[in-house]
Amino acid sequence: MEQQVVIAGGGPVGLWLAAELRLGGATVTVVEERQEPDRRSRALTVHPRTLEILASRGAHGPFLEAGTPIPSGHFGGLDTRLDFGALDTPFPYTLALPQARTEEFLQERALALGARLLRGHRVTGLAQAPNAVTVRIQGPEGPYDLRAAYVVGCDGVRSTVRTAAGIGFPGTPATVLGFLGDVRLDSPPPPGFSVCGPSGGLMAVPLPGGTTRLVGITPDDLTATWPGDLTLDELRTKVRAITGRDFGLRDPVWLSRFGNATRQAERYRAGRVLLAGDAAHQHFPTGGVGMNVGIQDAHNLGWKLAAVLAGRAGEALLDSYHDERHPVGARLLESSRAQTALMTAFSPEGLALRAELGALLAVQPALNATLAERVSGLADGYPPEDPAAHPLTGTRAPDLAVEGSEGLFSLLRPGRPLLLDLAGETPAGPSAPGTIRHTGALLRPPAAWAGVRAALIRPDGHVAWAGTERDRTAEQHGH
Template sequence: MSDQVVVVGGGPVGLWLAAELELGGVRAVVVEERAERDERSRALTVHPRTLEVLASRGAHGPFVAEGVPLPGGHFGVLEGRLDFRGLDSPFPYTLALPQARTEELLEAHARAVGARVLRGHRVTGLTEHPGSVTVHVDGPEGALDLEAAYVVGCDGARSTVRQAAGIEYRGTPSTVLGWLGDVVLDRPPAPGYSHFGGRGTLMAVPMPGGLHRLVGITPDDVTTAWPGDLTLDELRAKTVSLAGDDFGMRDPVWLSRYGNATRLAETYRKGRVLLAGDAAHQHFPAGGVGMNVGIQDAANLGWKLAATLRGAPEGLLDTYHVERHPVGAALTEGSRAQVALMTAFTPEGLSLRALLSGMITGLPAVNDQLAARVSALDVAYPPADPDAHPLTGTRAPDTAVPGTGLFALLRADAHLLLDLTGESAADLDRLRTPRLAVHSAAPDRAPASWAGVEAALIRPDGHVDWATDHASPARLAVAADALNLSLH
């Protein structure tokens, strides 16, 4: 058996993971039940941290070129909008881009780096062995078995992989039904439009191709009863009731309802089975964070799984659950909090919303904290060593490297050793290995949290593995040797 990974699910999460594995030197095959790409776009928003992840592989260009940039986001559809423009990122905004196009771009990227994508193939079960796992598949030409070192379920909230592995998926059932319509608006509202009042909430988001997405909730939607499929007439009536205008809506491309069932996998890894994206965490799509967190799951898992298959110690792969499960827990908690705000239609609820909205607009620290949370720029992984440098586990900003920026130097198959004194280029060059890239340059404007840092080791996913305020050729050599011994 060749070292390979079967990725189940050909959505954005599975496609990005497959590409990361291939770039890490591991064969990957994506198994997708749909024969054709679903043109209905559940996800619409690409957040700053996801754009940074894409930029770390040079894949961000088409997204930035085609997406509609918006200067911020929202938390619970509060009237005070989150302002992303002050974020320390090359992408201080959100992009509106339909998931169908995101998938198309990511599939092209995955195929370009060598991943196979099997469409029209449905996974029916798994058989795990001491040194491998067999994935049972029904395809257009009949049943087949794929043997691999690992299988990763990126196959959504109803994950066949998760169920076959017997991983618990606990949480709360749906009590609220949101609705959406992708339509043409002849009289669209201004970008960033949102309304909230006692009769409900409504947002309008511009999309490429001349469409707008209308999303909302009314008090009647706080229910456990399914009222039937959404119709254009119902969407029009709800919009007029909330906005006083239907904005000239016509030609619907997609009409849908969705619930707030919220669940989190008990573990992201069980033996040779791993989970990412909605297979690991399900929640109400508040703020459009779901797809983004899933792609960030894949960014964390991809390099670790590839390194494990190259011979790195087994414990490295266990850190995937250790690091990402708390992120999933924070995601589900934040989603529940936003649902509470989005359904606060009583006078008391409206007062609470007004109070919190005023804090966002009046207290920059509140805006900055929520913006960092929603954008995922605040995600940091607690280091195993309590005496580690404070930067250990944090996301390294692009501004940590002058000129090219940090992201242009990152690779899926190697760590990056930075000399921030700009004085050790010769010493660094002899430390270079296939798994260690090196760069020496003094930053012209280091972020405040990086003041005094003289060297840092950056993981393939852009998080700090090690840092020091006292660099020397000897210390850099020790860090490089420790890395090469652990990652091969």
């Protein structure tokens, strides 16, 4: 059977996209090379905006039960932490959760919604035609083809889909090689341990099962030359050089290096091929935001692609995916580069800069809040082209207390556009098929929502339109 969408890559991004597409009614096949889920967890952090996304589909419960909330984050490893507790969100914290558990929960959701997952199968190429894409796949029993209306590459920085589609991936090569070791410690440091000095920087993050992740950089790591795989002895030497002790590290579960190569796909869409996650952007893993931005890519794309396939929207809607998410990716790369500079500032001048910025964060709550909003993903929005549009247009809608509901996020769970009739007098609303209407006043409206009589909320939780005039209708402004 021809699939409407084939997704290359069954990591967190591909799995969330599959679930969103199924929620919108599309048939989906996820092709994943790994026979089994990877128990090594590259990502450990689920950020507030990602938790909001999960909550807007009623999928956040398992994450909250399994994860550990941490009411702070970091920018460039500065000693002064970012205060996530002050953020305007039901989830004012980062959630410490190994990626393996995240994938487990997302896979359960995708399969429960009817997605097909092919493990041990690998996309090897594709060929576009005017009305379909032929995807070439290598399976356990040999090569075969799948036809689909669209293909989405969620297959990482070495994306086969991106290469086969001829999409450029310009950027800069690695000049820094960080190190990572998941090990047991006989004498672990206290929770939240982080240090940076002339000999390098190190963070220690407790993991389930009694292991600890040690991640850091030394002045010797400011190189583009690959020195070979990380060994336990080398890890011990680096940790001792930075901290003066090795915490009794032993029994490694995973030892790895990672670089700061920074690249972004020139286009997130080429005809019937689209990209999301690491296939679209590569960067140094500062602040643990990579997986989160990828899931947010998928959340933007999923409802749009499903609407196009179901005939609820024209194909031009897919162009807005690149228009909205490419600038977010570009900001991610700039932030990552800036933080990399701070994390590798081992000279006396660099350490002085770190101390100065850390002191500013400690005494400037507004600066601290701005960086926290950016790192957490809560600041991301899609500015409208129309300068006369209401200021809320394109912004993320918070979990508004709406009369007759558990909150705005609960109203978004069907994954369809939502017309909020806040004054009880809005006409029929948008003509777009599938739009849900809810009538009820705002309880404790935020200042930015004062005077809003009606609003159209996109399935991804961003405001498509807001009106304050008694006779203005959302119907005039469409989808």
